[in-house]
Amino acid sequence: MSQLIEAVIKDKKSWGDYFFVTFQAPELAALAAPGQFVMVKVSPKGPPLLRRPFSLASADREEGTIAIFFQRVGLGTNLLSRYSPGEKVSLIGPLGRGFSFEDLAFPGELLLIGGGRGIAPLYYLAQKLKERGLKVIIFYGGKTQADLPLKEALAKKKLADKLILATEDGSLGFKGLITDVLEQEVLSPLAKKAFVCGPEAMMKKVAELLRRWNLPGEFSLEAFMGCGFGVCWGCVRWIKRGQEYQLVRICQEGPVFSREDVKWSEEE
Numbered sequence: 543m544s545q546l547i548e549a550v551i552k553d554k555k556s557w558g559d560y561f562f563v564t565f566q567a568p569e570l571a572a573l574a575a576p577g578q579f580v581m582v583k584v585s586p587k588g589p590p591l592l593r594r595p596f597s598l599a600s601a602d603r604e605e606g607t608i609a610i611f612f613q614r615v616g617l618g619t620n621l622l623s624r625y626s627p628g629e630k631v632s633l634i635g636p637l638g639r640g641f642s643f644e645d646l647a648f649p650g651e652l653l654l655i656g657g658g659r660g661i662a663p664l665y666y667l668a669q670k671l672k673e674r675g676l677k678v679i680i681f682y683g684g685k686t687q688a689d690l691p692l693k694e695a696l697a698k699k700k701l702a703d704k705l706i707l708a709t710e711d712g713s714l715g716f717k718g719l720i721t722d723v724l725e726q727e728v729l730s731p732l733a734k735k736a737f738v739c740g741p742e743a744m745m746k747k748v749a750e751l752l753r754r755w756n757l758p759g760e761f762s763l764e765a766f767m768g769c770g771f772g773v774c775w776g777c778v779r780w781i782k783r784g785q786e787y788q789l790v791r792i793c794q795e796g797p798v799f800s801r802e803d804v805k806w807s808e809e810e
């Protein structure tokens with residue numbers, strides 16, 4: 543059950559165009575799960591009227607907080623980046639279906655593969671997987687090192703047993719695409735599942751590799767969202783239901799889908 547609340551910003555960190563904002567929101571923290579998202583009203587009055595969707599990057603039930611991690615890319619994220627601690631923001635959430643990880647047990651090894659801002663839901667998921675004592679390998683890629691601002695927090699909080707970084711310009715970690723590194727990875731027999739979020743081209747390539755390796759995977763998809771809760775049908779995508787593909791509302795039935803259910807190309 544999602545809630546509409548006015549949440550006070552408790553903390554805000556920024557690195558260039560990236561922001562990590564923590565809200566005091568016990569109602570949402572109590573219900574949140576990794577892979578779910580919130581619809582944020584970025585402007586109290588005036589444009590843009592439509593809320594913007596952001597994955598939950600963290601939720602702490604004891605502290606009563608949730609967090610989002612976002613990249614400033616346009617009008618809405620620019621407005622959101624200007625809020626300060628103490629100010630209130632209207633949130634609806636938690637929305638959608640998150641990652642399935644409850645059946646995973648030690649000594650399983652999980653691959654978390656994030657591109658740029660796509661690290662957001664994986665950052666939250668990694669916290670939950672580590673709480674369960676699972677081995678977590680994080681692949682985190684971006685264009686330059688400025689696109690990997692959560693690398694220190696991932697290391698400091700020990701959210702990854704192995705953290706593999708890649709930048710297209712070679713300014714940090716492996717030079718190239720994160721999918722190039724992944725392709726060279728020798729898959730451990732303990733590898734159980736992959737969780738993926740990032741640009742569409744990256745996710746498509748990862749889906750191909752997982753199919754080759756016969757490794758299950760879940761992908762957090764993005765779509766333009768008008769409402770975030772199933773009313774506008776603005777977020778549809780072809781998803782396999784039974785033997786055929788159907789147009790499915792990402793906000794309601796996703797945003798997380800398993801690899802084999804997503805139509806990655808017209809040929810499928």
Ligand SMILES: Cc1cc2nc3c(=O)[nH]c(=O)nc-3n(C[C@H](O)[C@H](O)[C@H](O)COP(=O)(O)OP(=O)(O)OC[C@H]3O[C@@H](n4cnc5c(N)ncnc54)[C@H](O)[C@@H]3O)c2cc1C
Pocket residue numbers: 579590594595596597598610611612613614615616617618619620659662663763764765766767797
């Ligand atoms: C379920 C879900 C979870 C998301 N989680 C995060 C997150 O954790 N962190 C984060 O930074 N972003 C996330 N996004 C994307 C985020 O919602 C958009 O970047 C944001 O809405 C852009 O708003 P804007 O007004 O700043 O950009 P606009 O001014 O509306 O657009 C600026 C540019 O961004 C592109 N864009 C806008 N919305 C999207 C979108 N949904 N998908 C792809 N491209 C888009 C536009 O084509 C345009 O080029 C998520 C999207 C979805 C659907």
Ligand code: FES
Pocket residue numbers: 766767768769770771772773774775776777778791792793794
């Ligand atoms: S965003 Fe409105 S139905 Fe999905």
